[in-house]
Amino acid sequence: MNKRITQSELYSEYPHILEHLTGLAKPLHGSTLSHKLIHLVTLRASQINQCGFCQHMHAEEAREAGENQERLDVLSAWRELHCFTPEERAALEWTEALTLIRTSTITDETYSRIEGVFGKQGLIELTSIILQINSWNRISVSLQFQPSIKY
Numbered sequence: 001m002n003k004r005i006t007q008s009e010l011y012s013e014y015p016h017i018l019e020h021l022t023g024l025a026k027p028l029h030g031s032t033l034s035h036k037l038i039h040l041v042t043l044r045a046s047q048i049n050q051c052g053f054c055q056h057m058h059a060e061e062a063r064e065a066g067e068n069q070e071r072l073d074v075l076s077a078w079r080e081l082h083c084f085t086p087e088e089r090a091a092l093e094w095t096e097a098l099t100l101i102r103t104s105t106i107t108d109e110t111y112s113r114i115e116g117v118f119g120k121q122g123l124i125e126l127t128s129i130i131l132q133i134n135s136w137n138r139i140s141v142s143l144q145f146q147p148s149i150k151y
Contacts, residue, residue, distance in 0.1 A: 049137035056147035090117040
């Protein structure tokens with residue numbers, strides 16, 4: 001395997017990347033979304049994108065925010081389980097639709113359902129969070145960032 005750009009090299013060569021990508025998900029007038037919901041969204045997108053670095057980080061952050069490990073264990077099966085709230089289900093549906101946009105069809109019905117749950121501001125914020133995590137996933141996967149996992 002060829003040596004890839006490290007995180008520190010990335011941040012030193014392009015110091016504004018952290019600021020720019022973090023800024024994508026900062027709402028102008030305060031968040032309408034809970035931290036637990038955001039963690040589920042970022043973890044689910046990272047699972048879909050097979051980004052081990054981001055999965056590790058967002059699972060850890062979710063646990064620190066009080067998320068139940070059992071729910072994290074079954075997150076990829078959210079559609080068939082009753083342990084996710086209607087709001088979480090809507091956010092996860094939108095996450096999958098945007099993350100898998102090449103194979104997804106975002107119908108007017110889907111859009112209306114998600115907007116009905118979150119409102120316009122919440123929909124924009126959720127979309128921004130999904131955009132941000134997908135960008136981070138692509139950086140982490142392409143540069144092969146490695147999480148600190150004890151084994």
